[in-house]
Amino acid sequence: MAEYQVRLINENLGLDETIEVDEDEYILDVAEFEEIELPFSCRSGTCSSCTGRVIEGDVDDSAGQPEMFFNKDQRAAGLRLLCIGRPKSDCTIETHMESRISEF
Numbered sequence: 001m002a003e004y005q006v007r008l009i010n011e012n013l014g015l016d017e018t019i020e021v022d023e024d025e026y027i028l029d030v031a032e033f034e035e036i037e038l039p040f041s042c043r044s045g046t047c048s049s050c051t052g053r054v055i056e057g058d059v060d061d062s063a064g065q066p067e068m069f070f071n072k073d074q075r076a077a078g079l080r081l082l083c084i085g086r087p088k089s090d091c092t093i094e095t096h097m098e099s100r101i102s103e104f
């Protein structure tokens with residue numbers, strides 16, 4: 001099973017942590033286990049509280065319905081749901097993005 005390096009960043013919050021996440025693990029779950037506080041609400045892909053923006057690499061959040069919350073441009077900009085997001089490669093993710101979804 002592949003394991004990926006997932007870097008979580010947020011300049012405003014001073015967050016810059018890298019965690020190791022298996023390809024079948026959810027990024028939010030592993031971050032929590034590592035005591036990194038990320039926002040969430042439903043934990044099932046049915047809201048947008050956990051939105052992150054994938055800056056490098058790729059994250060698969062197809063276990064939920066991300067198309068309900070993000071349009072094509074926002075998807076292309078890297079917006080993903082981290083509670084159901086599994087890494088497909090090493091990646092860098094800007095966290096706490098829910099309030100900025102409309103910027104993309």
Ligand code: FES
Nearest residue numbers: 041043045050083
């Ligand atoms: S916490 Fe609701 S979609 Fe992730």
